[in-house]
Amino acid sequence: xxxxMLDGNAAAGDLQQLFAVEVTQAIGVCDGCGNxxxxxxxxxxxxxxxxTLRCPACEAVLARLVRLPGRTLVELRGLRRLEIxxxx
Amino acid sequence: MRPETPRAxxxxxxxxxxxGHRAGQHVDVRLTAEDGYRAQRSYSIASPPxxxxxxLTVERLDDGEVSPWLVDEARPGDEFELRGPIGGYFVWExxxxxxxxxxxxxxGLVPLMAIERLRRxxxxxxxxxxxxxxxxxxxxxxxxxxxGSAVVAYTRERPAGWTGYDRRVDRAMLEEVAPPPERRPRxxxxxxxxxxxVVAEALVALGHHRAxxxxxxxxxxxx
Amino acid sequence: xxxxxxxxxxxxxAGDDSRLPPGQHLVAGxxxxxxxxxxxxxxxxxxxxxxxxxxxxxxxxxxxxxELPAEPVHCDIHCVTSWSKLDTEWEGVSLDTMLEGxxxxxxxxxxxxxxGYTTNLxxxxxxxxxxxxxFGYDGRPLEPEHGGPVxxxxxxxxxxxxxxxxxxxxxxPDDEPxxxxxxxxxxxxxxxxxxxxxxx
Numbered sequence: 001x002x003x004x005m006l007d008g009n010a011a012a013g014d015l016q017q018l019f020a021v022e023v024t025q026a027i028g029v030c031d032g033c034g035n036x037x038x039x040x041x042x043x044x045x046x047x048x049x050x051x052t053l054r055c056p057a058c059e060a061v062l063a064r065l066v067r068l069p070g071r072t073l074v075e076l077r078g079l080r081r082l083e084i085x086x087x088x
Numbered sequence: 089m090r091p092e093t094p095r096a097x098x099x100x101x102x103x104x105x106x107x108g109h110r111a112g113q114h115v116d117v118r119l120t121a122e123d124g125y126r127a128q129r130s131y132s133i134a135s136p137p138x139x140x141x142x143x144l145t146v147e148r149l150d151d152g153e154v155s156p157w158l159v160d161e162a163r164p165g166d167e168f169e170l171r172g173p174i175g176g177y178f179v180w181e182x183x184x185x186x187x188x189x190x191x192x193x194x195x196g197l198v199p200l201m202a203i204e205r206l207r208r209x210x211x212x213x214x215x216x217x218x219x220x221x222x223x224x225x226x227x228x229x230x231x232x233x234x235x236g237s238a239v240v241a242y243t244r245e246r247p248a249g250w251t252g253y254d255r256r257v258d259r260a261m262l263e264e265v266a267p268p269p270e271r272r273p274r275x276x277x278x279x280x281x282x283x284x285x286v287v288a289e290a291l292v293a294l295g296h297h298r299a300x301x302x303x304x305x306x307x308x309x310x311x
Numbered sequence: 312x313x314x315x316x317x318x319x320x321x322x323x324x325a326g327d328d329s330r331l332p333p334g335q336h337l338v339a340g341x342x343x344x345x346x347x348x349x350x351x352x353x354x355x356x357x358x359x360x361x362x363x364x365x366x367x368x369x370x371x372x373x374x375x376x377x378e379l380p381a382e383p384v385h386c387d388i389h390c391v392t393s394w395s396k397l398d399t400e401w402e403g404v405s406l407d408t409m410l411e412g413x414x415x416x417x418x419x420x421x422x423x424x425x426x427g428y429t430t431n432l433x434x435x436x437x438x439x440x441x442x443x444x445x446f447g448y449d450g451r452p453l454e455p456e457h458g459g460p461v462x463x464x465x466x467x468x469x470x471x472x473x474x475x476x477x478x479x480x481x482x483x484p485d486d487e488p489x490x491x492x493x494x495x496x497x498x499x500x501x502x503x504x505x506x507x508x509x510x511x
Contacts, residue, residue, distance in 0.1 A: 002348050003281050007305045013116045013130065013174045022176035040177035041303065045346050049391050049471055049491050052346040059348065061427070066495040068508050073495045119316040126313065127321075151340070153322050161318045168316045 008040040031080040032060030092229045096147040097159045111202040112179040115172030129154040132199035136206035147195045178304040186214035187267045191287050193221045193279020219265050221257050239265050259290040269295035281305040332502035335395040343456045350425035350476050360479035364417035379404045386466035389502040402447030406437050417482035422463050425476040430489035469500040
């Protein structure tokens with residue numbers, strides 16, 4: 001078991017600065033295998049040059065985030081869909 | 089600040105423009121050295137939403153960069169940056185009800201304590217079962233506050249005369265301690281990654297619905 | 312402007328700063344950074360493949376790799392996240408040995424790995440004694456968390472180019488951005504020119 005692997009809760013801080021809503025509660029659908037679940041349950045690798053969120057079922061990359069000086073790059077290709085329920 | 093164990097301390101913070109938080113959320117703490125070097129780490133909020141000050145309980149990691157400063161160095165009057173509150177998934181609010189099952193490994197107890205403190209203050213009729221795993225009595229945070237109300241499993245050292253659990257949390261222990269799945273307890277599991285994985289899988293194997301189990305994995309490194 | 316935190320300083324050993332590229336600092340340990348779970352390919356299933364712009368793809372098993380002449384590599388390593396480690400000791404097979412006898416017009420290579428990681432490099436950055444397939448670190452077999460059984464080792468570039476769990480290199484005419492190069496990181500990554508990000 002990789003003790004350095006976290007979950008999507010670890011990405012919440014960085015994602016919060018980019019999205020108007022809190023996305024770790026959002027339900028993502030993996031484009032690789034169709035598995036769905038809250039982003040908070042994504043396997044998260046946060047120690048590298050960027051943040052990588054992977055599907056807990058098939059390990060495919062769901063999303064990546066890189067913080068560069070002056071800008072942040074986000075890739076969401078591995079998410080077929082994101083379902084967000086804004087707070088009422 | 090309040091010492092909690094030989095390695096952990098609770099810091100009481102006065103945060104400018106703090107707008108409140110929900111039980112289970114965390115903050116990002118950022119320290120800046122004179123040469124501009126910065127280090128940032130996440131810490132769960134220990135205080136419940138109703139409290140007048142914000143409290144963080146931090147455990148020192150031996151090769152940590154931020155935790156040693158927070159636990160050993162920080163003095164009243166010191167300032168640092170904080171981002172938050174963060175997190176909407178690993179959160180409990182009174183309207184969600186219970187019963188609650190809170191399973192903590194090591195410092196994973198901190199956000200669960202915020203939930204428990206909220207429950208005691210605002211919804212004491214909600215039933216809660218708290219199961220805490222700690223290496224030994226010297227590692228159990230909030231020991232006095234938990235006395236009599238939490239089930240503790242000591243994994244390495246025990247107090248003299250201990251008759252409680254003396255092993256890692258496993259399926260059998262959860263079966264004995266947790267409300268049965270028919271009661272649909274809302275489960276919150278927090279601690280190191282391997283702890284959370286074992287507990288979450290065991291709860292599912294016992295018949296608890298995945299949708300009722302919320303998890304938060306803490307890194308073993310990066311403190 | 313961040314307020315200075317009284318009494319806080321970077322935790323690091325004293326060391327020879329003069330050997331550090333710009334923006335780097337020394338560390339004592341060997342940090343483990345990755346973008347995915349650690350793969351565990353059994354050695355009997357492990358292969359390394361050279362393909363792409365060559366007449367015939369070549370493949371080596373673990374046993375065959377270990378029969379090739381290996382050499383010690385003594386080098387400094389520099390991670391783009393700003394830590395550096397000096398005087399590290401590795402053991403591996405030079406990529407020149409792997410490419411011996413192969414004719415190619417390829418200008419670039421892509422290294423690909425267990426777990427899906429990729430990285431791209433100009434071919435001159437992996438030839439003429441600049442790159443190895445490393446299977447030993449510090450006198451012992453390379454640990455899985457550090458890229459074992461075999462990782463690419465290209466010490467003159469940032470460490471993200473030294474792809475962990477490498478399983479093959481594809482020779483190509485064009486430069487195809489790899490895992491980090493497609494999301495902000497420099498295509499080449501020379502620490503001495505501080506080529507960390509796009510546009511550097």
